[in-house]
Amino acid sequence: MRTLISAILLITSMTIPTTAQQSLDALIGREINSLVETYKTLHAAPELSHREEKTSTFFAGQLRALGYTVTERVGKFERPEWVGYGVVAVMKNGDGPTVLLRTDLDALPVAEKTELPYASKVRTQNDAGQEVGVMHACGHDIHMTSMLGTAKMLSLLKDQWRGTLIIVGQPAEETIDGARAMIKDGFFTRFPKPDFAIALHDSPDFAAGTVALVPGYALASSTNVDIKIRGVGGHGSRPESAKDPIVLAAQIVLGLQTIVSRENSPLDPAVITVGSFHGGTRYNIIPDEVNLQLTVRAYKEGVRQKLLAAIERVTKGIAGAAGIPSELAPIVKVSETEVTTATYNDPVLTERLAAVFAKALGQENVVKGSPVMGSEDFGYFSLDQKIPTMMFWLGAMDPLKVKQRNEGGPALPSLHSPLFAPLPEPTLRTGVKAMTSAVLDLMKK
Numbered sequence: 001m002r003t004l005i006s007a008i009l010l011i012t013s014m015t016i017p018t019t020a021q022q023s024l025d026a027l028i029g030r031e032i033n034s035l036v037e038t039y040k041t042l043h044a045a046p047e048l049s050h051r052e053e054k055t056s057t058f059f060a061g062q063l064r065a066l067g068y069t070v071t072e073r074v075g076k077f078e079r080p081e082w083v084g085y086g087v088v089a090v091m092k093n094g095d096g097p098t099v100l101l102r103t104d105l106d107a108l109p110v111a112e113k114t115e116l117p118y119a120s121k122v123r124t125q126n127d128a129g130q131e132v133g134v135m136h137a138c139g140h141d142i143h144m145t146s147m148l149g150t151a152k153m154l155s156l157l158k159d160q161w162r163g164t165l166i167i168v169g170q171p172a173e174e175t176i177d178g179a180r181a182m183i184k185d186g187f188f189t190r191f192p193k194p195d196f197a198i199a200l201h202d203s204p205d206f207a208a209g210t211v212a213l214v215p216g217y218a219l220a221s222s223t224n225v226d227i228k229i230r231g232v233g234g235h236g237s238r239p240e241s242a243k244d245p246i247v248l249a250a251q252i253v254l255g256l257q258t259i260v261s262r263e264n265s266p267l268d269p270a271v272i273t274v275g276s277f278h279g280g281t282r283y284n285i286i287p288d289e290v291n292l293q294l295t296v297r298a299y300k301e302g303v304r305q306k307l308l309a310a311i312e313r314v315t316k317g318i319a320g321a322a323g324i325p326s327e328l329a330p331i332v333k334v335s336e337t338e339v340t341t342a343t344y345n346d347p348v349l350t351e352r353l354a355a356v357f358a359k360a361l362g363q364e365n366v367v368k369g370s371p372v373m374g375s376e377d378f379g380y381f382s383l384d385q386k387i388p389t390m391m392f393w394l395g396a397m398d399p400l401k402v403k404q405r406n407e408g409g410p411a412l413p414s415l416h417s418p419l420f421a422p423l424p425e426p427t428l429r430t431g432v433k434a435m436t437s438a439v440l441d442l443m444k445k
Contacts (some may be wrong), residue, residue: 015084015370019161024360024440027153028432035149035428040060041120042141045386046107046134048075048124049172055105055144056085059169062148063089066155068167071190075181078337086182088191091155096163099442100194101435103140103147104173110135113418137420138174139202139396142316146394147199147433153436161443164192168381176222176340179380188383196349196442197367197389199380200431204412205369206395207402208426211357211434212369213392215350217299219343220269222375223308224335225294226254229317230328231280236284243324246279249290252318252330253277256294260309270307271373288421297373299342343379346388353390360437361430369393394431396422 047055056072064070068089075084085105111133112120122134136142151167172178206212229249234242250424253274264270272294281291294311298304312332319330357366382389397400397412403414413419 002115009414024153024157024433024436025170027156028149031149031152031328031430032425035145035283035432036424037411038148039141039145039424039428042144043136044118044120046111046120046122046136046141047105048126048189049106049175049178050082050132051083052085052105052122052171053083055168056087056171059105059144059148059233060089061085063087063151065165066151067091068151068393074185075178076185077172077177077181078291079196082183083291085171086178086185088187089151089167089169090191091165093158093165094162096161096443097195097436098164098166098192099439100166100168101147101150101195101439102168102170102171102177102199102381103143103195105144106140106174106178107134107136108138108174108416109133110137110418112137114421116421132298135418137417138415139420139422140173140424140426142394142396142427142431143200144169144200145231145428146435149432150435152414153432154439157436157440160445161440161442162445163442165439166191166194166442167267176339176375176377178335179377183380194381194387197378197387198353198435198438199378200394200435201376201388202396202422202427202431203393204397205395206367206393207399208395208423209361209399209430210365210367210395211361211392212367212395213354213357213390213432214369215344215345215347215370216343218345218369218391219376219379220271220297220299220373221301221304221342221407222340223304224338225296225308225311226333227294227311227320228331228333229290229292229315230330231286231288231290231324231327234286235376236286236358237287242286242324244286245288245290248319248322248324249277249279249292251322252315255314255318256311259307259314260311262357263287263310264303264307266301269298269302269371269373270304270306272311295394297375299371301341304327340375340377341379343376343389343391344382344385346385346392349388349390352441353392355436356441357392357434360433367431392434394427394434398423402440
């Protein structure tokens with residue numbers, strides 16, 4: 001990546017003029033205190049997926065005040081009781097390309113433990129009726145604030161770009177069904193089709209002030225799978241008179257691990273994880289069934305399909321070998337809603353923006369990232385890679401702490417941790433500067 005960035009820095013037509021960059025720095029400097037306060041406000045008031053009513057209203061109101069044409073409540077979910085709280089803001093500024101910028105709106109069912117003065121104290125009931133804490137433990141508050149800052153910069157710098165800018169506030173990213181819900185609600189017919197789509201995601205792996213880029217596959221697809229393993233119940237003292245689904249489930253869990261290790265090419269990353277194993281009620285009762293919940297990750301769609309087929313084959317094969325009759329064969333159900341495509345960063349777009357970021361932030365602050373098996377639903381906005389898209393990582397941690405960790409010091413809280421705490425001011429400054437610079441380049445006169 002370092003060599004790549006050095007080479008493309010020679011292509012001066014892809015960089016922002018120095019005077020424009022100085023103007024952008026000054027504008028961000030005037031807004032940064034207000035942006036930090038906005039971040040703290042959002043952080044203290046998180047909302048779960050499918051419930052982002054107040055968050056979306058605030059986000060829409062801020063964009064409307066900046067002169068954007070705003071449409072609220074975009075999104076149709078499988079469950080009719082879920083409201084689509086998607087926000088789409090459009091600013092037309094003459095003829096030119098159409099660029100989409102996307103942020104997510106939702107938070108996680110995590111009780112915050114940071115003890116920050118603006119820490120979330122929100123508690124609510126989840127869909128199962130359980131009381132949970134709510135926290136922006138994945139940094140969507142950073143994403144929203146960076147986007148609002150970018151929206152303001154671009155509204156003030158309209159003399160430097162031409163085209164149509166679309167800013168998307170997407171609900172339900174954490175449940176990976178928000179992007180599909182917006183598309184199902186006619187996103188690509190109701191609004192201009194983008195020529196490029198860009199997003200950012202904060203990261204505890206990199207220092208605030210830096211960004212990281214990954215050309216090609218950056219995040220994996222994710223598919224949830226439920227397996228119901230059926231047996232014949234009985235008394236714990238007489239296992240010979242039963243067909244024990246707990247023992248069978250244990251064998252299936254181990255058997256599933258051989259799919260990745262022995263059936264998949266090591267050059268095609270894949271993960272099968274059993275995250276939930278439920279069965280039985282008492283010490284001495286052999287139950288009738290056991291339920292497993294799996295997450296399946298891959299980059300390539302062909303690999304994903306191969307994994308899913310192998311899960312069903314291995315599961316039913318082990319059950320058959322254990323003497324489970326065909327009428328009690330395991331039931332393997334692949335979710336049609338809790339599934340998302342891989343995030344693929346268009347290599348040409350990534351190279352182009354690497355040069356832009358290096359010019360705006362300094363080459364030493366643009367680093368090479370690595371693909372991860374985590375998942376995002378931003379990839380749906382690429383329309384199966386027909387629209388060039390790119391998501392970059394935004395460093396969010398104290399540089400000194402990152403340096404100490406990299407030298408063998410204590411680990412830092414990860415995304416989804418109740419202790420995750422970005423360093424707001426430099427993270428937001430970098431997020432706004434990077435995203436604005438990208439748009440100014442893609443939509444330059």
